[in-house]
Amino acid sequence: MVIGDLVCALVASAAASMLRVGELPRAFAVVVVMTPVTWTMAVRLLQGYQGRHLGQGAQEYRSVLWAGAVLLGAAGFTSYALTLELARGYVFLVVPCVVVLSLLLRKGLRLWLSSARAHGRYRQRTVVVGTVKSAGELIRELRRSPSNSFEIVGACIAGAKHLPVVEGVPVAGRPRDVTLAVDFSDAALVAISGHPGLTGKELRQLAWDLEERHVDLVISPGIFEVAGPRLSIRAEAGVSLLHLERPVRSGSRLMVKRVQDLALAVMLSLVLLPMLLLVALAVRLDSKGPVLFHQKRIGQSGQEFSIYKFRTMVVDADARLSALASLGHEVNSVLFKSQHDPRITRVGRWLRRFSLDEVPQLLNVLRGEMSLVGPRPGLASEVDHYEPDAMRRLRVRPGMTGLWQVSGRATLDWEQTVRLDLWYVDNWSSTLDLLILIRTVRAVLGGRGAF
Structure with missing residues (x-):
C-alpha cells in the first residue's frame, strides 16, 4: 500500500x-x-x-x-x-x-x-471462544458476509463436554484449552464472544500467552448492529469499559442533514425537469389515468402524509390485489412485491426498473415529509403489523432511498428490509448518507432487483 x-x-x-x-x-x-x-x-x-x-x-x-x-x-x-x-x-x-x-x-x-x-483466500485462521449461544451467534454473523477476514477453524466452548461442533465448526475444547487449540490449528487470531467464564486475570494471562505466539486477540461484546463510530473505550478507575453512544436524532447534525436534503432536492429537480416532462408524457400516452399516483404513508413519529410517484399501474390496481392471491402471486400481508405483477403498465415496468417512478418524491423531501436517505415509508396497513422493533423505523424521516435500496431493492424479504432500516436508524451519519446516495446511482443504473 x-x-x-x-x-x-x-x-x-x-x-x-x-x-x-x-x-x-x-x-x-x-x-x-x-x-x-x-x-x-x-x-x-x-x-x-x-x-x-x-x-x-x-x-x-x-x-x-x-x-x-x-x-x-x-x-x-x-x-x-x-x-x-x-x-x-x-x-x-x-x-x-x-x-x-x-x-x-x-x-x-x-x-x-x-x-x-x-473464495477463501487472505483470511486469518481464527479460534472462537465463548458459550454455545454466544460463539454460535458470532459465527452466524460473520457468515452473513462472505468477504469477512476470519476463517473459523475451531471453537473453545464453555461447558461443552461432548459437543463435537458448533454451527459446523469443530469444538477444540473449553476456554482454558485456547492455547492448545491455537497451536494445533495454527490460528493467527482468537475471537472471544460473550462471557466464556474467564476471569479478568485469566483473560490477561491468555493475552500474554497469545502475545508469545504472535497471535492477535479480539473480543466481541455481542452487539452486532452497531457501527464502529458509536463504540469507544472508556477508562474508569483503571477498568476499560465499552461505551455505546446514543443514536443522533436531534441537534446540529440533523439540521445539516435537512440542509443537504433541501439543496440536493432543489438541484435534482432543476436538472431532471426536462426528463420528468418526457416521463409524464409517456405515462399519459401509455394508459388511461392520472400521471401522478399518490398514496397515504406513515412517516416520522407516525404522522400520515401523501407520497407521490409516477403512476406505474392500471387505475384499479388496489381492487385487483385480492384477485392476485387466488392466482398464486407472492402476496404478503406486510410487504407485497411481485416480479410478474400483471397490474404494471408497459411504461411503468421500465420506470420501476430504473426507479424513475420515485423521482416525484423530491416534492415530499422539499415539504419536509421525507429525506433523501432513510427507512422505507410504510403503508398504514403495514405499520399495523409492525413488531415493536420495527416501530423504531418511525423515529426518523423516511427516505427516497436507503440501505434497503442499495442492498437488493425489491429482492429483499421483509425481515432483511427491517434489519437494514433499523441499522440505519441507529447508526445514521452524513458520511453514511453520502455513501448510500452514491451506491443508489449505481444500483439504479444497473436496473437490478427492481420490479
Whole structure:
C-alpha cells in the first residue's frame, strides 16, 4: 500500500506539473520530490497502513482525507518557514489529485480483497471462544458476509463436554484449552464472544500467552448492529469499559442533514425537469389515468402524509390485489412485491426498473415529509403489523432511498428490509448518507432487483 501511495503521489505531481500554467518557482523541484514522501508519512501517522484497517471499515478512507488536509498544511508551513515561493496552483492541484487517486487505490484493493476472501483466500485462521449461544451467534454473523477476514477453524466452548461442533465448526475444547487449540490449528487470531467464564486475570494471562505466539486477540461484546463510530473505550478507575453512544436524532447534525436534503432536492429537480416532462408524457400516452399516483404513508413519529410517484399501474390496481392471491402471486400481508405483477403498465415496468417512478418524491423531501436517505415509508396497513422493533423505523424521516435500496431493492424479504432500516436508524451519519446516495446511482443504473 505504501508503494501504491507513492505512485499515486508521483502521478498526481506529474499531472499537476503538466496542468500548471506559468513559470514555476525555483523551489518547485524540491516540492515535487517531497510530495510523495510527505504524503506517505501523513497517511502512516494517521494509521492508514495498519493491517486491521485495510479492506474494511471507514478508517482507511478517513486517513486519506485527513492526510490531504495535512499535506495542505505542510505545504503552507514549509512555504512560510523556509520563505519558499511555492506554486499555489500546483499545490491546489496536486492535493485533490493525490487524495482521489489514493481513495481509488483503496477502493480497488477492497474490491479485489473482498473477492479473494469470498473464495477463501487472505483470511486469518481464527479460534472462537465463548458459550454455545454466544460463539454460535458470532459465527452466524460473520457468515452473513462472505468477504469477512476470519476463517473459523475451531471453537473453545464453555461447558461443552461432548459437543463435537458448533454451527459446523469443530469444538477444540473449553476456554482454558485456547492455547492448545491455537497451536494445533495454527490460528493467527482468537475471537472471544460473550462471557466464556474467564476471569479478568485469566483473560490477561491468555493475552500474554497469545502475545508469545504472535497471535492477535479480539473480543466481541455481542452487539452486532452497531457501527464502529458509536463504540469507544472508556477508562474508569483503571477498568476499560465499552461505551455505546446514543443514536443522533436531534441537534446540529440533523439540521445539516435537512440542509443537504433541501439543496440536493432543489438541484435534482432543476436538472431532471426536462426528463420528468418526457416521463409524464409517456405515462399519459401509455394508459388511461392520472400521471401522478399518490398514496397515504406513515412517516416520522407516525404522522400520515401523501407520497407521490409516477403512476406505474392500471387505475384499479388496489381492487385487483385480492384477485392476485387466488392466482398464486407472492402476496404478503406486510410487504407485497411481485416480479410478474400483471397490474404494471408497459411504461411503468421500465420506470420501476430504473426507479424513475420515485423521482416525484423530491416534492415530499422539499415539504419536509421525507429525506433523501432513510427507512422505507410504510403503508398504514403495514405499520399495523409492525413488531415493536420495527416501530423504531418511525423515529426518523423516511427516505427516497436507503440501505434497503442499495442492498437488493425489491429482492429483499421483509425481515432483511427491517434489519437494514433499523441499522440505519441507529447508526445514521452524513458520511453514511453520502455513501448510500452514491451506491443508489449505481444500483439504479444497473436496473437490478427492481420490479
